[in-house]
Amino acid sequence: MMSNIRNFCIIAHIDHGKSTIADRLLEYTGTISQREMKDQILDGMELERERGITIKAKAVRMSYITKNGEKYIFNLIDTPGHVDFTYEVSRALAACEGAILVVDATQGVEAQTFANTILAKDAKLEIIPVINKIDLPTADIEGTYEQIKEGLGITIPPILVSAKEGIGTSEIIDSVILKIPPAEVLKEKPLSALIFDSFYDSYRGVVVMIRVFCGKVRKGMRIKFMASNAEHEALEVGCMKIKMTELDELSSGEVGYVVSGVKDIHDIKIGDTITESMNPTKYYHKGYKEINPFVFAGLYPTSASEYSSLKIALEKLRLSDSSLVFSQEVSVALGFGFRCGFLGSLHLDIVRERLEREFGLNILVTAPNVIYKIKYKGKFVTIDNPSKFPNTSNIEEIWEPYVKTTIICPIGFLGSVLDLCQKRRGKQVLIKYIDAKTIILKYHMPLAEIIVGFYDALKSVSKGYASFDYEHIDSQLGDLVKLEVVINAKVVDAFTTIICKNEAQSRARYLTEKLKCIIPKHMFEVPIQAMINNRIIARETISAVRKDVLAKCYGGDITRKRKLLEKQKKGKRKMRMFGKVEIPSEAFVAVLKMSE
DSSP states (O other): OGGGEEEEEEEESTTSSHHHHHHHHHHHTTSSOTTTOOTTTTOOSHHHHHHTOOOSOEEEEEEEEOTTOOEEEEEEEEOOOSGGGHHHHHHHHTTOSEEEEEEETTTOSOHHHHHHHHHHHHTTOEEEEEEEOTTSTTOOHHHHHHHHHHHSOOOSOOEEOBTTTTBTHHHHHHHHHHHSOOOOOOTTSOOEEEEEEEEEETTTEEEEEEEEEESEEETTOEEEETTTTEEEEOOEEEEEESEEEEESEEETTOEEEEEOOOOOGGGOOTTOEEEESSSOOSOOOOOOOOOOOOEEEEEEESSGGGHHHHHHHHHHHHHHOTTOEEEEEEETTTEEEEEEEESSHHHHHHHHHHHHHHHOOOEEEOOOBOOEEEEETTEEEEESOGGGOOOGGGEEEEEEEEEEEEEEEEGGGHHHHHHHHHHTTOEEEEEEESSSSEEEEEEEEEHHHHSSSHHHHHHHHTTTOOEEEEEEEEEEEOOEEEEEEEETTEEOGGGOEEEEGGGHHHHHHHHHHHHHHHSOOOSSOEEEEEEETTEEEEEEEEOOOOOOTTTTOOSSOHHHHHHHHHHHHHHHHHHHHHOOOOOOHHHHHHHHTTTO
C-alpha cells in the first residue's frame, strides 16, 4: 500500500554515527547483502571515505516486510553533520516527514545537534531521539538523556543504540513505522514534484532527485521545469537502492530520480517544481531559500590553458552543490580565474579537493575573505574582493558580517576557550552550564575571524573536546583597514587583505618576512613592502644574485675594477625596472595560513 511509505532523514553532529546507523538499517531491511556491504556505504565519494565525514546528502530506498506480512517503503536521506553543509540538511528536511536525531553517548549534545534540532522543528518534522555508542566504556547514557531533555527540549525517551554492534536497529525500524507520519498520497492531482538534489552523469546528463507530492511521473511523459519553463521527456525514472534502479513510474509520496536528457545545466534549479507539460499543476513548491555565500576566494588555474576546463568543472560541480557560486575574475598576478563563494572554510577546502581529484585540475586558491558593506561618498557599496576596496581615507563606515557562535566544551578547558574567543574579537553573550561537567558559550564574533584557523585552534586548546557551530546575524561596524603588498613597486592584488587596524603592524611584518623566505632570489634586488593608505608599514628586501665581475681582473689600476662594478650596477638597475618577479605558489599558501 502506498500509505505505507515513510520518508525520513538522519541528522546529528559530525562523527556521531549517522552513516553507521544507515548501514545497519540497510542490512536489517535486506537492501544490501553482506557480500556487498562495507562501512559507510552511502559515502560513495573517495573524499568522504578518506576524511570520514559526509559531504553530500544521500537518498536510498529500502523495502521492509513486518512479521505480520505488511509491506513498507522507507525513503532514507543520510545528511552531513558539519556546519558548512547545513544547507544540505535543510534541503533534505523539505523532502521528509520525520527525522532520526542521533546523539553520541560519549560526547553528549554538541553544537550542531542544537542547530539540526532547530531545523527539524522549524520544518515540523516528527523527531525520534537516538543515543548511539552505548557499548563504549566511556558512554554516559543518563547524562546524555538529561542533555537531550534539558538542552533540546525533547522529552520522548530515546532509543539506545550501538550502530557498530547492531544493537537497537529493530527498535529504530519500529519507531519509524509507528511515529513518523505516512506520506500523503494525492495520485489524482496533476504532477507536482520537488527537486531537492541533482548530479551530473557522463552518459545520462543531469540526473535530478525528486520527492513527488502530487500525481505521478512515468517514463515517456513530457515534463516541465517550472522555474526555467524548459520542457523535456522523462527518459528514465527510478529510485536509488544504493545504485540507480529503474521503475515504470514514481507516484505521490515517493522519492526517486528522473533522467530527461538535460545537457544544459542552467535548466536545472534546486528547489524547482517538476510538472506535466500537458496538465500542469497550479500549486508549485515554494522552493528553497536562496543561500548566500559567506566566504569568498579566488580560484585560478596554474596553467592558462586549463581556464576553460576549470569553468566546465565548476558548472558540473554546482549541479551537486547548489550553494557554490562563482563568477569570472582577472588578477594582475594570477591571470584569468573565478571568484567563488562558499558557506565556510571546510566547504572551500572540499571544493578545491574535488576539482583536483575528480577533474584533474591544478589550481591556486587566494586567501578567503568575507563580504563587507562600506559607506563611500554617501552611498553604501557591497564588496566581496579586498582588492576592490577604495582608499580607507575616503570610507565613512565599514560594516563587517558577524556570527553568533555556540561553543560546547568541558569545564576544564573554559579558560583556554575564553582566551581564544577574546583574541578573535568575540563579545560574550551567554555562559550556561548544561550539567556539572559541560558548559555552553555563546559569542558574537566577526565572520572573518573564524573562517581561517579558528576551528583548528579551538580543537587544539580544548584537546579536541570542544564543539562549534555558528549562525549569521546582522553586520556590525568595524575598525578595519586594507593591507596591500607591493613587490618590486607593483601591487600584487592576490595578497590584498582586510584586517583589524590594531593587528595591521604585526600581520604586515609576518607577511613580508614570510614572502622574503619563499620568493627566490633574482638577478636584481627585490623589495617587498606592506602598505596601508599608501603608507609603508613594513619592508623586507631580497638581495640580488651577484656575479663576480672582478674575477678576470688580476692586478692593474683600481679604476678598471670600479668601471666594471659601475657597469654591473647600471645593468641591475635596468633589470629592476623591466624585470618580472616570479612568485611561487607556496607564497599564496602562506597568506592562507596568516590568520592561523
